[in-house]
Amino acid sequence: MPSPNPPASVLHALRRVMRPLVRLMLKKGVTYTYFADMLKGVFVEVAEQEFRLDDKPPSDSRISLITGVHRKDVRRLRDAPHDFSEQLPEAVSLGAHLVSTWLSTPPFCIRPGQAAPLPRLASAGGGQSFDALVGHVSKDIRARVVLDEWQRLGIARIDGEDRVHLETTAFVPQKGFDEKAAYFGHNVHDHACAAVHNLTADGPAFFERSVHYDALSPASIEQLRDAVSADGMQTLIAFNTLASQLEARDATGPDAQQRVTIGLYFYSEASAPPPTAVVDESGTKHP
Structure with missing residues (x-):
């Protein structure tokens, strides 16, 4: 009870x-x-x-x-x-897999973490084309369909030479509310699960740490935002590369049934004002 x-x-x-x-x-x-x-x-x-x-x-x-x-x-x-469903929508899951592959798997990347510009058609780029990238991940969907949707969401663009460029280092749509909402549910759920586990369960804790300060100027906040965007993304890309390699190694094993989420976030707002001191009749200040 x-x-x-x-x-x-x-x-x-x-x-x-x-x-x-x-x-x-x-x-x-x-x-x-x-x-x-x-x-x-x-x-x-x-x-x-x-x-x-x-x-x-x-x-x-x-x-x-x-x-x-x-x-x-x-x-x-x-x-x-x-x-x-507890799972990410299929279109979002496929998109995340494609971006991860583009960022971490030769010949689609220049180096781990840096996606290469890809010729749109296999007739122009062969195995190093956007057609080949989509075919590498899924045989059930046409590359043109993916590209049209990604252009709508601001994830990819086509240049004047008919090459496809990745516009983001993670599948986080710039547009498309439903796609953003799917990631909101996924990320907040998993972060909350880690925190609740650490409050209520025995055994090893999940890693869940943060740093926080409350007396910074707007200029300092912008400097921190830029640092997190650059260095934090590089950290996530390194984890993505390792996870991709491990998943490829584990794919044929009978116990490859675990999922993982690794996250990093940044938030800033005005600090709460300090409590106002009250002076009583004796002249003593009280917080």
Whole structure:
């Protein structure tokens, strides 16, 4: 049975975590009523999948007990079809794989981390063309379809010599809200999973570290932003190259069933103002 008094530190952290999510919901028209019903479904789903006894599915009554969701709602939500997937959409997953290959696999890269400009057609570039890149990753989709979509999303461009240039060092579309939202869900989910594991699970912790300062000028923030964009991306490219090599080595093994996310982020905003000192009648200052 859950504790009637959750730790205050957890409640404070959850409230802070929810603020940017609520900001997103309000900007995109997700009301409290809609979100609250969706959240009920998440409570029921997690309780059903992760809080079993002896690996047996919990009863509606037990789920109601540990979640606080009414038993009638539990039954309704357990019977409702799930209209979402834990996986990235196929187009996004394929795009990420293509960008990774372009950045790390000869002859498509100049060196690991630097994608080569590729002739658009195999008739011009042979095995070092954009046609060949797409064919290397998937035989089920035409390169022209990928290129048209990537131009729409700002991921690739064609120059005057009919060569395709990669415009980004990761599959992060400059346009295309649905694609950005897919990555938002993937990245925030995995970051949260690592942090929750480190708070609640035994065994080795996942790496999850940050540095933070609160007395910097706007010029210093821009200098840090540029440094993170340059050096941080080089770090991620190195991890991408290693992961690509390891995946190729593991591909035929029976235990190649683990996924990994390695992330890096940068955020800045105005610091909270220091508390104003209050002077009482005796002249003593209090924070």
